[in-house]
Amino acid sequence: LFCCNSMLYGYSVLYGVEAAVNLFYQMPEHDDVSWSTMISLSSQHGYGSKALNMFVEMWNQGFMPNSMTYASVIRACTGLYDLDWGCHLYARILRMQSSLDAYTGNALIDMYAKLGLLDSARRVFDSLTEHNVVSWTSLISGNVQFGCIEQAVALFNQMKKAPLFPDAITVSTVLGGCTSYKEITLGMQLHGYTVKTGADSLTTVGNALITMYGKVGDVCSAETQFDLMPIKDIISWTAVITALSQNSD
RNA sequence: UACCGUUGCCG
Numbered sequence: 001l002f003c004c005n006s007m008l009y010g011y012s013v014l015y016g017v018e019a020a021v022n023l024f025y026q027m028p029e030h031d032d033v034s035w036s037t038m039i040s041l042s043s044q045h046g047y048g049s050k051a052l053n054m055f056v057e058m059w060n061q062g063f064m065p066n067s068m069t070y071a072s073v074i075r076a077c078t079g080l081y082d083l084d085w086g087c088h089l090y091a092r093i094l095r096m097q098s099s100l101d102a103y104t105g106n107a108l109i110d111m112y113a114k115l116g117l118l119d120s121a122r123r124v125f126d127s128l129t130e131h132n133v134v135s136w137t138s139l140i141s142g143n144v145q146f147g148c149i150e151q152a153v154a155l156f157n158q159m160k161k162a163p164l165f166p167d168a169i170t171v172s173t174v175l176g177g178c179t180s181y182k183e184i185t186l187g188m189q190l191h192g193y194t195v196k197t198g199a200d201s202l203t204t205v206g207n208a209l210i211t212m213y214g215k216v217g218d219v220c221s222a223e224t225q226f227d228l229m230p231i232k233d234i235i236s237w238t239a240v241i242t243a244l245s246q247n248s249d
Numbered sequence: 250u251a252c253c254g255u256u257g258c259c260g
Contacts, residue, residue: 005250033250040251071252078253106253113254137254169255176256207256214257239257 001029008037017045030061036069043076051076052085067093067103074107078114086111100127106134113142118151131162137170144177152177153186168202175208184216201228207235214243 004027012020024030024038035058042051055073058065065073070093077086086108093104100108105128112121125131125139136159143152156174159166171194178187191209194200200209206229213222222243229236 002250009250036252037250044252066251068250068252075253103252108253110253132253134254139254141254167255172255179256204256209256211257233257235257237257242257 001027001031001034005031005033005037008034008041012041012045017041017047021050030063032063032066032069035063036066036072039069039076040072043072043079046079048076048080048082052080052082065096067097067101071103071107074104074111078107078111081115083111083115083117099129100124102128102130102132102135106132106138109135109142110138113138113145116142116146118142118146118148131164133164133167133170136162136164136166137173140170141173144173144180147181149177149181149183149186165197168199168204171199172204172208175205175212179208179212179215182216184212184218187212187216200225201230203229203231203233203236207233207239210236210239210243214239214246217247219243219247 004023008020008024011023020041021038024034027034035054039051039054042054051073055065070089074086074089077089090108093100105124108124109121112124121139121142125135128135136155140152140155143155152174156166156170171190175187175190178184178190191200194205199205206225209225210222213225222240226232226236226240
C-alpha cells in the first residue's frame with residue numbers, strides 16, 4: 001500500500017492523471033493517503049469534478065480528509081465555479097476541524113476572490129489567526145481582478161507593515177492591476193519599490209513591468225526593463241515583442 | 250504522499 005501511494009504521484013508525472021486514476025482503482029486497498037493524493041492530483045490537473053466525486057466516495061467509505069484534502073477539493077470548486085459545494089465544504093471544515101488553518105483558509109480566500117465575492121474573501125481572511133504571503137496575495141488578486149485597484153493597493157501597503165514581505169508574485173499581481181487599469185503613476189511608484197528591493201531583476205516581476213510599459217505605450221522603458229533582466233523566459237520575450245508590435249512606428 | 254496566490258501570447 002505504501003509503495004502504491006508513492007507510485008500514484010509518479011504515474012501522474014510520467015503517464016498523466018488518467019493513468020494514476022487507473023492505478024488507484026486497481027489497488028487492492030486504499031487509505032487516507034491514497035485518497036488525498038488522488039484528489040489533489042485531480043484538482044491540480046483540472047479534473048475538478050473527478051476530485052469532487054472522489055471526495056464523496058472517500059467520505060462515504062469512512063476515510064478522514066485532512067486540511068490538505070479539503071484545500072484540494074476547494075480548489076476544485078474554484079475551478080468549477082461551484083460556490084454551493086465550496087460553501088458546503090467551508091461549513092463541513094468548521095464542523096470537523098473547528099477552525100480554518102493556513103491551507104483551508106487560503107484555499108477559501110482564493111475561491112471567494114476568484115468568484116468575485118470580495119466581502120466573503122475578506123471575512124475569511126479576517127477570521128484567520130495568521131496570515132502568510134499567500135493569504136495576502138489571494139485577497140489582493142481578487143481585488144485587482146474585480147476592479148478594486150485602490151483597495152488592492154491599500155492591502156499591499158498594509159502588508160508591507162505586517163511582519164512579512166510581499167514576494168515576487170504579490171508585486172506582479174499589483175503591477176498586473178496597474179496594467180489593466182492603466183494606472184501608470186501607481187505603476188511607476190511600484191517600479192521604484194521593486195528597484196529598491198531588487199525585485200525588478202526577478203523574472204516574474206520584470207515580465208509584469210515590461211507588459212505594463214508596453215501597454216501604456218512606453219516602449220523605451222519596456223525595452224530597458226527587458227535588457228536589464230538577468231534571466232529571461234518565454235514570457236519576457238513574448239511580452240517585449242508584443243510591446244514592440246503594438247507600438248510599431 | 251499531497252495544499253493555496255502571480256506575469257505574456259494564443260485558444
